[in-house]
Amino acid sequence: MIFKKDLPEKTMDKKFRVFATCDIGEAIDVLRKRGYEVEVYPHPEAPPKSLILDKVKSGVDGLITTLRDPIDAEVFEAGKGKLKVVAQIAVGFDNINRADANRYKIPFTHTADVLTEATAEFAFFMMGTLARKMWTAEHLTREHQWGYWHPYLPFLGDEVTGKTVAVIGTGRIGLAFIKKSVGFDMNVLCYDPAYENQAFVRTIQEIHDLRHARGLVKDKAWIKYVPFEEALRGADFVSVHVPLLRAGESATPTYHLFNEKTLSLMKSTAYLVNTSRGPVVDEAALALALRENWIAGAALDVYEQEPLPADSPLRDPAIADRCRLMPHFASAARITRLSTDPDKGMAGRCAQGLIDVLEGNYGGDVTKMPYVVNKEGFGK
Secondary structure, three states, X not given: OOOOOOOOOOOOOOOOEEEEOOOOOHHHHXXXXXXXXXXXXXXXXXXOHHHHXXXXXXXXXXXXXXXXXXXXXHHXXXXXXXXXXXXXXXXXXXOEOHHHHHHOOOOEEOOOOOOHHHHHHHXXXXXXXXXXXXXXXXXXXXXXXXXXXXXXXXXOOOOOXXXXXXXXXXXXXXXXXXXXXXXXXXXXXXXXXXXXOHHHHHHHHHHHHHHHHOOOOOOOOOEEEOOHHHHHHHOOEEEEOOOXXXXXXXXXXXXXXXXXXXXXXXXXXXXXXXXXXXXXXXXXXXXXXXXXXXXXEEEEOOOOOOOOOOOOHHHOHXXXXXXXXXXXXXXXXXXXXXXOOOOOOHHHHHXXXXXXXXXXXXHHOHHHXXXXXXXXXXXX
16 A cells, blocks of 8 residues: 555654554554554553543654544643644544644644545435334344234334435435435435535436436436435434534534424424434433434434443334434444555555654645644634
């Protein structure tokens, strides 16, 4: 693998020390072949913060982190004068205090784009699994409760084809999800609090029109932007793709965007799918909505607290048939997670972000480095 901006056989003038809070596969070997001294936390769970502080105090140049690791002023202070970069193997960076990173002039990177299609695909599969009651049907078979065939007993699922889906958040993953919906002849209600990509909507409508004109579909599907409440009222499925923004961080915060009030707007036959950020959904309100049948079901891959606590209301056996729970798994595909190619894999992009900062790529200008998040901390 040849990393961007450099050759893998480059002889380093100095040896950089890096501590990785998790193993990111062959990308670690790529760093070592470049002369990096890389220590990897050997266990699957997150290391204690005290260990991260010890490693930073020992003089590492870089940290490779995950969403599980709290990176704040305490960490930056421990690495003062030595720590140069935090490379996150994730799109999100809720665990990194951006203001603290800027104050200590530490750039941090993330791995956007490369997991877009995998996450959108997973959200779509979750929607179908939930709607067609595949979990319930498999349990029926495995537990020897399938004793007869009947047209509608003991239960029926819901078709996805031809239904209306509300896509809440039309950034990279939301748009990728919409593209996949086209093949299932779905109508799409779009909502985004920050930006409406009308050019994309026009393109999708052109595809719908062409499919209808060529006789591929009987009914012509449609797509349009609408206000949030209208999207919830009109959808058979709601798929969530917004960032986590708390009050004070944005004029349109998304923390607990789905709560008792907004969940009550959805159809009683509708389903909710969340692969964005856990705190976007008020889990207590969602559990109530499922228990009282305000909505037909929900599928979640992210939670307010991860791992999901044993006493979470979402674990209520009374709603198990209508509530699919996944372990923050949407990007968990081999190429997406582990490819060393920074254009294909999170591991490769994580390593490249680290290399860009430590080796001074792009003329050492942090604001030009594509994977650095907090560029504003380094502007003139």
